[in-house]
Amino acid sequence: MGMSIRPRRLRSNAVLRRMVAETRVSADQLIQPAFIVPGSGVKEEIKSMPGQCRFSVDTIGAEAREITKAGVPAMILFGVPEKKDEKASGAYAKDGIVQRAIAAIKEAVPEMYVIGDVCLCEYMSHGHCGIVDVDRSTGLQVHKSYTIKNDETLELLAKTAVSQVKAGADMVAPSDMMDGRVRAIRTALDGEGFVNTPIMSYAAKYASSFYGPFRDAAEGAPKFGDRRTYQMDPPNVREAIKEVKLDVEEGADIIMVKPALAYLDVIARVRDEIDLPIAAYNVSGEYSMIKASAAKGWIDETRGTIEVLTSIRRAGADIIITYFAKDIAKAL
Numbered sequence: 001m002g003m004s005i006r007p008r009r010l011r012s013n014a015v016l017r018r019m020v021a022e023t024r025v026s027a028d029q030l031i032q033p034a035f036i037v038p039g040s041g042v043k044e045e046i047k048s049m050p051g052q053c054r055f056s057v058d059t060i061g062a063e064a065r066e067i068t069k070a071g072v073p074a075m076i077l078f079g080v081p082e083k084k085d086e087k088a089s090g091a092y093a094k095d096g097i098v099q100r101a102i103a104a105i106k107e108a109v110p111e112m113y114v115i116g117d118v119c120l121c122e123y124m125s126h127g128h129c130g131i132v133d134v135d136r137s138t139g140l141q142v143h144k145s146y147t148i149k150n151d152e153t154l155e156l157l158a159k160t161a162v163s164q165v166k167a168g169a170d171m172v173a174p175s176d177m178m179d180g181r182v183r184a185i186r187t188a189l190d191g192e193g194f195v196n197t198p199i200m201s202y203a204a205k206y207a208s209s210f211y212g213p214f215r216d217a218a219e220g221a222p223k224f225g226d227r228r229t230y231q232m233d234p235p236n237v238r239e240a241i242k243e244v245k246l247d248v249e250e251g252a253d254i255i256m257v258k259p260a261l262a263y264l265d266v267i268a269r270v271r272d273e274i275d276l277p278i279a280a281y282n283v284s285g286e287y288s289m290i291k292a293s294a295a296k297g298w299i300d301e302t303r304g305t306i307e308v309l310t311s312i313r314r315a316g317a318d319i320i321i322t323y324f325a326k327d328i329a330k331a332l
């Protein structure tokens, strides 16, 4: 006879499996994104993101109630403004679309933790995340030669963050990837007395094909060029650590890696090197990928989703931003 070593003993019973699970996903670690559009009574499905809707300011309160009821404590908001221009005026307008949505959510569900995504691309006529200096000699349609004016953009980002917090946002999340924006936003918030408002920085944000459905949902695709001068190059991980460390020095409270799935190694590296909480963004393309194959009956949506969220937690993320939040919370 003798002693038999059998690792599978720990897997023999469902209760035991749960007790010894090394990683858990729970609803209170999830953030639900939402897109806010002009108009009233709007709740329209986004074609490229089945099950996700765009909401107007008057319908987002009811949605926030459902999200809370599901057990999800937080939302992050993206706005699609009525008008876009070359200064992104809609991003920091007192009655801007996101500012009004924040107030509506806080009125409907005061306990909802509301995060403002701070970026300019949805509000810029050209769709870039910063102020663009265009060489007009190439013609307005072509824009073969342009540069993003990093430092001039910082002021607008800081204004946007302050206006969101004034509207009631609990936290701001800069997603623009301009250099120095965390410090600029921190300084502006402190100057207005918002010393306790945290910044969740999209610190390692890659130039990814997985943002495709989002750009459709938020109408934020660049009209010319791409985001490769300010978003990170997929092959690089040392560069990610460098970007993350800069954001930590500038005062970020939470560090984000985005996207999540193709960058699980980046999450793990950041976890090793940084002692702050880490958020991972399970982005639009990662959502639509599961939705599309589940619709064809090729994979089980609920199991697949939980498996994916578990992998992101196992890699080292504390918080997950995911379009699945409301729907998967019940299954967790």
Ligand code: PBG
Residues within 6 Å of the ligand: 117, 119, 121, 129, 175, 176, 210, 211, 212, 213, 214, 215, 220, 227, 282, 283, 284, 285
């Ligand atoms: C804005 C922003 C983007 C996403 C979040 N904030 C798009 C982009 O950078 O092109 C993507 C989110 C997703 O795909 O779900 N800069």
